[in-house]
Amino acid sequence: DSFEDSELGEIPKGWGIKPIGQAVKCVGGTTPSTKNPAFWDGGKNPFVTPKDMSSLTSPVILDTSRHITDAGVDKINSGRLPIGSVILSSRAPIGYLAITEVPVSVNQGVIAMICNKDLPNYYVLHWTETNMDTIKRNAGGTTFAEISKRNFRPIPVVVPQKLVLEAFVQQVEPLHKQVVLNLQESNTLASLRDTLLPKLISGELRVPDAEKFIEEAGV
CATH class of the missing domain: 1.20.5 (Single alpha-helices involved in coiled-coils or other helix-helix interfaces)
Structure with missing residues (x-):
């Protein structure tokens, strides 16, 4: 098998390089006002924060400690994320990772990657884990480190050939x-x-x- 040069070094011929923000859809979240009970009282929609991710024993989200109502979900631009999204804590600290096994919404401390067949979520999860040092180097912030979506999206990811990804x-x-x-x-x-x-x-x-x-x- 032959290799070819890329910005990340030699990669197998036929593989590609893309910014992660082009390979998958990267979105963030926010916290609906806690002063408005309409967003919280009786809510059944899982709401992910870095705190939820800190207690995970495996990179899987099945539920969360807090839940919001449908009205609360509507207050978040990214809304309700699909099952199979890869989520990354973007601050406090950077680096918690999981795949969602239920539809969730996220707060402002999380970057969510909505994946597709071109770059499956299992690959994205392991790519993110492997490239955590690069992600942290792209972080900003004075009080505490934070990786913004703007700084995260350009990070290059190797995209293997379709048959390799399927395998x-x-x-x-x-x-x-x-x-x-x-x-x-x-x-x-x-x-x-x-x-x-x-x-x-x-x-x-x-x-x-x-x-x-x-x-x-x-x-």
Whole structure:
């Protein structure tokens, strides 16, 4: 196989280089006014902040600590992001990463990358992680470092040939899906523990009843 020169050094012939902002759609978010209960009270739409991402054990968003209403979503220019978006904390600190497994909205501390078949989200996730030093070098800010969308979008990304990307996705996607399943099962078990343990300790629930409850939950 032959190689050719590029701004990033030698790359396989037939591969390309694009600014990440051209390869995927990069958007940001904002926080609806917390003084307006219409944006928050009873909200069911997951709202991602860097704080949510800081506690992740795997790069997957299944839910968030705060939720906003549909009216709150409408106040955010990027609105509700599609499942499969890659999100990056852009400050406080720069570098938390995840793929969204539910539709979410994001605040001003997050850059979201909406991917397509030309550059799949699994590739973008690993590209972002691998190039974190470059991303941080492009950050500004005096009080704390922040990578703006303006400074993030021009960062070059290597775009492999379609067949290579397809082969990459075939290898990575099953692994990612297994991670998601494991997290979902872990969350279910934690919820059952928090529900059943106090009742078992107090004597409100007997062990056979708890076992039946767990069986019905499909765990």
